[in-house]
Amino acid sequence: MVDRSSDLSQPIDTLNSNEQLKARSRFLRGNIAEGLNDTLTGAVPGDDPLLMKFHGIYQQDDRDLRADRLRRKLEPNHQFMVRMRIPGGQLSTAQWQGIDAISRRYAERGIRITTRQTVQLHGIRKPQLRAMMQAIRDLGLDTIAACGDDSRGVVCGSNPALSKVHQQVADLARETSDRLIPKTGAYPEIWYQEDRPVSDNEDPVYGPLYLPRKFKVGYVIPPVNDIDVYGQDLGLIAIVEGGELRGFNICVGGGMGQLDTRDDSYPRLAEVLGFINPDEAPAFAEIVMGIQRDYGDRKDRHRARFKYTLDRLGNAWFLEELAQRRGKPLAPALPFEFTQNGDRLGWQQGGDGLWEATLYIENGRVDGALRDQLQGFFQQYGGRVRLTTNQNLQLTHIGDYEREQINWRLDDLGLSQRLSPNLQAAHTLSCVALPTCGLAMAEAERYMPDLMAMFNRLKAQYGLQDTPITLRVTGCPNGCARPYLAEIALTGRAPGLYNLYLGGSFHGDRLARLYASNVNEAQFVDVLAQLFERFAAGRQDQEYFGDFLLREGLLDAETIAVNPR
Amino acid sequence: MTAAPPASLFPAQQWQQIEQLLRSIDERQALWLSGYLAAASQQAPGQAPAPQPRGKTVLIAHGGETGNSRSVALALGEQAAKAGIPAQVEDLAQLRVRQLAKHEHLLMICSTHGDGDPPEPVIPFFEALMADSAPALGHLQFSVLALGDSTYEHFCLTGHQLDQRLEALGATRIHPRQDCDVDYHEPSRLWGDAVLALLPKGEVAAPAQDALRQETAGRQFTKQNPLQTEVLENQCLSNSAREVPIHHIELALEAEDFSLSPGDAVGVLADNPPALIAAVLDATRLSGDAAVTVEGEPLPLVQALRQSLDLTIPSVRFLEFWAELSQADALRAVCASPPKEQRAFLKQVQVLELMADYPAAPEPQALVEALRPLQPRLYDVANSLNTVGDELHLNVKLWRYAFRDSLRTGIGSRYLLALEPGDTVRVYPHRNTRFHLPEEPATPVILIAEGTGIAPYRAFIQELALAPVPRPCWLVFAEHRFEEDFLYQLELQQAHQQGHLQHVDTVFYDDQPDATLATPLLAHAQRLLDWVERGAHVYFCGDKDRLTQCEDVVGEHIDRQLGSPRWQQYSKDKRIHRNLY
């Protein structure tokens, strides 16, 4: 008999306040429309910011200005971050150009390519918000469920060598996304000001309470694990035989987020549980999401992710529930292999003979000179665009004859070094953090340039410049840059202080372990220097840093606790 | 001992001698002496008038807001008594028009306030006198002393109006009206001497002296006797990049008897900026240590220039002084021209330019006596003493204005913005009864402000939070940018949440280029009508031009909706309150 004491089946007033808010919200309407007209504040009053997340909009403020504005008797510098929904990260050139134009007109700090291969725009002010949402619509894009307790943007990895399979999988990702997004009329009603009839069952699949928490689905095509399939709530791993897509291994229960203050909160790898046929994938995703909807924890938001549901109720229960809803059990998983979770930068030729070029974008931030260079480039570019889950930009569908000319243009515009930057870059990620992220405790994106330079010097010191090491930095333990899947990760604890995690695998199938807490730069550089020295000395041929640490048993060392104060 | 007479009357050392002498003599001697002096002054030129019939006294009536008219009147009363002229000093605030029937001689001393308005307390008398029902005054002989400030557009207007009205009611002018600028001591003394010489003698009762004692008793804070307060906080509210910053200033208020209600202001005695003082000393080749006396008080020249004298605005008197000293024909020519042209000329030039353009070497004391006294600056108190009792909050904007070919900075605002916590400032209360909340506790109020105009409303809103009866309140506020210039935004949000502020409408010119202060009022035209018909009082505070424009638009709208001259009527009914600068 399953424990249902904390799920949907319980009386609403016993559930988390967010659940009651959703219930009251009339399918995500709340008072957002009124709030937009409130001229006394740049924010949206009350609980509406929580509802706006379901529309892909985060209320934020420039944290650099908080203290000063308080002294000036002014409210925080409220602004909005808008996250688009771009399944598989695929865009037409026109759409990219449109996003560029919107970022210049309404946003600050350019265009931000995210670790789920979509675009975020920061610094939009309330009076412009609606106009901007309509501008996005006019590009044939939207922001529905880019945030909130629902199915987030469905990601799709790349494998240019298998162009045909890649396209198939990308199409399934899009189909899955379309199938899983909320159907409420609140979105067009509020943002496009369309008035349509409000029914009392606008979201049949979700129901009025939507999900207990975000739900992330990702498709990946081995051997590149660019999306970090083990970090997804539901991962679908393409199984290819003789150049044909045979189906998907499915893995469930991945997630990075954790609270340092609770030990029943932790990152978790998704587990591979079986195999399904290709065409079934979208419907399958809906079934799995349905199970999380019905059994996920709705009392404690910190235990609400699917990974905890699985740990609470067990895989056996899940497989049984799944078999019931699906009408048949899962077939056994098939073998596959991953080699890396970073992008392959530079030029790659597809099976269809078309080329694609992956440009390195530091922190996924396209702003200033870079934004202008790209704007110039896209003025004469016939192919398509793809955003990667490593925050990079791919030029795709390039014919043989165009390639040379494109190389020249990239050269002229000073973009060509992005095809082959120092190889560490391709394996480094950082999240947004300060000043916009409300949860950041330390710098990440803004710290990256210095950190990267320092890290490269350190590697060179021990002759490791030709050895890629996955390095990921986040401003807090939430893990937006998937730090716990890196060989080296820093997660923010306080300004200038980080937790140091070590020992993930180079292709992201092993969790890094906490090695030192609350260390400042000097301290973690010191730790890394010692380990690099041993690595340089004791490394076996092409062994990766993470694997080395494990083999040498260096991770079992007592973690060095350093107190911030 | 009696208050010191103006320095212009006695040079310092002479007055000291007199004071010594007076201290040394006894009652009898004093009485004899006053008689002797009075008799002496009788030999003054001019025809000796017929003796005063018993009981009829000369009425010395004064009206004002900041005590100048009163002090002139009291001094004159004393002088009359000494001269053996039975006189009685009355405040126009108490005086009834029909009481004029009991007198044959009226000496009226009255200032102008607001934007050419009568001093608030004088308004009832003024209106009664202007009314068609006013009695004929054929029996009355009068002369008017008008106090004012030539930098205001309507210089001494109230005095002019009283002067004309008395004549129109049949009274005879025994001496021409005297207009006084802020350096009123000398001209008012001359006027006093002249009129007293025309008045009949009689038995002298001594009410004037009593009044004088009242004056010197009861220690309350005035321009002459300001409160020294400590600066607690001086916070810039506007964006640091803005060239005319707006500050929130908090002063410690230790004194109990510093009476203020929401809507009142404080007078601030500002210092002139050191650079300007140095420039003046340079131009005059004088040493700052030179000993001078101001209002009988001996002090070094530099201190006089810092605290007592206006170094920007030249007075007619300074013009004459400097013309004489510099022997400059250009200046002489101006002096020869009619007063209006003189004032016009003086608006185009500041003290320092005169000194630079027409070099001359004045005597320190002469310079001090020629310059116009530095006037206090008024700032609305931005807090209710019922909420924060031991602090004064000000909201001050740096005053910038184009003059000749450069951008000048205001004296008072510059002084205040430069203050640091721990510094002391001299302030005194300035009642602004025209701008208080309505008596009736439930009467709705519509508060319209631009920029620092928000200051008194902040006090109002704090007061509303304490009121037992909720008072509907609608605030309309305008500034430059929503994100940087929304003065007291957090407090207004709170008041709105707590329901003390029903509506807050804003205009931010930089964000909404087409909007004006009136835009939100017209956008809510129905609400505006409802409120006004429910008897709402409407307040306008801040920049004179912008708010006058706004009132014109609103007034026209109301008249169009409810029939003209409805707005004028509201104004008469004292439902429209203005605090413009």
Ligand code: SRM
């Ligand atoms: C932009 C992005 C990081 C980046 O540098 O690219 C990002 C940025 C934010 N994430 Fe994330 N997350 C992003 C990918 C991730 C990932 C990686 C992934 O999904 O592959 C994770 C880890 C996987 C997972 O979900 O466990 C992730 C785990 C979180 C969490 C922790 C969730 C948890 O279960 O504990 C939060 C906090 C929360 O949801 O309460 C969070 C919350 C946030 C917010 C919205 C902060 C907030 O809730 O106010 C951040 C906005 C910062 C800003 O100013 O832009 N973000 N976030 C990524 C946008 C992805 C997208 O396009 O949808």
Ligand SMILES: Cc1cc2nc3c(=O)[nH]c(=O)nc-3n(C[C@H](O)[C@H](O)[C@H](O)COP(=O)(O)OP(=O)(O)OC[C@H]3O[C@@H](n4cnc5c(N)ncnc54)[C@H](O)[C@@H]3O)c2cc1C
């Ligand atoms: C009742 C009342 C309440 C007030 N409340 C406030 C308040 O709350 N906050 C606030 O900031 N201010 C307030 N003011 C205005 C304040 O009193 C001062 O007038 C203002 O600060 C400017 O004074 P200042 O000494 O800085 O400028 P000043 O040195 O006095 O400069 C102004 C002088 O410069 C000259 N001048 C000004 N403009 C021109 C021009 N265009 N051309 C030529 N000459 C010019 C004039 O002679 C004028 O006297 C209030 C005024 C009044 C009457």
Ligand SMILES: Cc1cc2nc3c(=O)[nH]c(=O)nc-3n(C[C@H](O)[C@H](O)[C@H](O)COP(=O)(O)O)c2cc1C
């Ligand atoms: C707020 C305010 C407004 C004034 N408006 C005028 C005016 O419009 N015209 C004028 O000639 N003087 C004006 N004055 C100057 C006063 O009339 C002058 O200071 C006079 O000496 C005050 O005398 P009292 O103390 O008897 O009121 C104004 C003064 C203040 C404080």
Ligand code: SF4
């Ligand atoms: S990891 Fe933390 S700091 Fe970084 S973006 Fe995510 S929530 Fe913000």
